[in-house]
Amino acid sequence: METSPTARKLAGRFVAGNTLDDAIAACRKIHADGLGITLDYLGENVSSLEEAAQSRDNCLRTLIALQAAGLEPNISVKLTQFGLDLSEVACEANVAPVVELAAQLGGFVRFDMESSEYTDRTIAMTTRLHAKYGACGTVIQSYLYRSAADIEKLSAAGIRIRLCKGAYLESPEVAFPEKTKVDENYLKLAAQLLDHGTYPGMATHDEKMIAGVKTCVAAHNIARDRFEFQMLYGIRRDLQRQLIADGFRVRLYVPYGDAWYPYFMRRLAERPANVFFIARNMLRS
Numbered sequence: 326m327e328t329s330p331t332a333r334k335l336a337g338r339f340v341a342g343n344t345l346d347d348a349i350a351a352c353r354k355i356h357a358d359g360l361g362i363t364l365d366y367l368g369e370n371v372s373s374l375e376e377a378a379q380s381r382d383n384c385l386r387t388l389i390a391l392q393a394a395g396l397e398p399n400i401s402v403k404l405t406q407f408g409l410d411l412s413e414v415a416c417e418a419n420v421a422p423v424v425e426l427a428a429q430l431g432g433f434v435r436f437d438m439e440s441s442e443y444t445d446r447t448i449a450m451t452t453r454l455h456a457k458y459g460a461c462g463t464v465i466q467s468y469l470y471r472s473a474a475d476i477e478k479l480s481a482a483g484i485r486i487r488l489c490k491g492a493y494l495e496s497p498e499v500a501f502p503e504k505t506k507v508d509e510n511y512l513k514l515a516a517q518l519l520d521h522g523t524y525p526g527m528a529t530h531d532e533k534m535i536a537g538v539k540t541c542v543a544a545h546n547i548a549r550d551r552f553e554f555q556m557l558y559g560i561r562r563d564l565q566r567q568l569i570a571d572g573f574r575v576r577l578y579v580p581y582g583d584a585w586y587p588y589f590m591r592r593l594a595e596r597p598a599n600v601f602f603i604a605r606n607m608l609r610s
Contacts (some may be wrong), residue, residue: 338368339559341581345387348581349394351558356396359569359574361553363435364391365401367584374415379410381419384434388426401578403439404447417450422459427459433485438464440493442499448475455484464528466491467511468500476514478521487526487555488505488514512537519547526553526576530564549573 341351345366352362364387371377382403388398400423407419420434427434434588438444451463462485467473468493479486490507491500496565501507511529515538518525527538535554542549556565568575 335443339557339580341558343581344500345383345498345581346392348387348579349390349396351581352391352396352579353394355558355577355579358566358605360565361397361399361574362579363399363401363433363555363576365437365580367580367582368401369439370405370410371408374408374411377406377411377415377419379405381423384423385426388423388430388432392430393430395475398427398430399435399576400427400432400464401435401437402591404436404443404450405439409446413446413450418451421451421454424454424458424461428458430465431458435485435487436461436463438489438491440464441469441495444469444471444475448479451484452482455482462486462523464489465514466500467514468495468507470499470501472510472514473517476522480518483521483523485525487528488517488518489528490531497598509533512541516541519545519552522552526555527552528578530556532559532564535564535568557580 341348348364352364355362366380366387367519368380371380375432384400384402387400391398391400401418404416404420407416409416420436424434426432433535436447438447447463451461454461463479465475465479467488467490469475476486488511490511501510508531511534515525515527515534518527518540519541527534529535529538538554540550541547549572553576554568555576555578558577560581565577567576
């Protein structure tokens with residue numbers, strides 16, 4: 326399936342190639358357009374510690390390659406890529422050198438948030454490594470009931486947060502099942518982060534959420550260099566350009582690697598609404 330013409334076309338729109346060289350080339354173009362990047366080598370839930378070590382080594386190479394290319398050494402990773410399902414100790418031993426190198430290079434590592442079964446462990450590891458090295462942050466999802474408390478804890482430690490809605494299928498016991506509630510919570514959490522967060526990233530393609538953030542920024546006279554919008558590579562390029570033209574900072578999440586197809590299909594299977602989101606936005610520039 327990955328080699329079919331349709332699959333290649335899809336990959337070309339939403340994934341910056343299979344190799345690190347492909348990704349660096351895409352990032353150069355993004356940088357030239359005035360946007361920031363965070364590079365993500367696709368993959369998660371490795372099945373062996375050998376695979377986890379390979380993920381570590383790949384991320385180390387990526388940070389070095391980004392700096393060598395004159396780009397910010399900024400990457401996003403999933404802790405299950407580093408062996409979190411197998412051993413929390415081994416996972417931390419794998420990811421710590423990545424954060425340490427990012428700190429040395431003046432870069433940054435974002436720990437993507439996975440399903441709610443990983444939330445506590447992800448926050449705990451982010452907090453430990455941030456205290457030791459700085460240069461790392463994580464993601465908070467507005468569909469989880471717990472997120473306001475998590476933001477307070479992380480913000481008190483000066484940890485940078487990316488705010489998103491959340492893409493995993495979750496039980497109504499832990500997450501808002503209604504989109505309207507998720508959206509409402511997103512804007513509440515965005516205001517919370519803009520008030521006392523550390524350089525938060527507002528990750529959304531939803532024009533209503535963007536408008537809500539802009540309203541909050543204007544109402545409280547918040548400087549535009551105190552936060553950034555974040556979007557996915559290849560989605561809503563029209564919005565990306567407009568935000569840059571309006572003087573806002575925008576960072577793109579740039580995925581690359583061979584594992585794009587299973588990753589993409591898992592996202593669709595976990596949350597069917599994503600199918601309609603992708604289909605609708607493929608028709609836009």
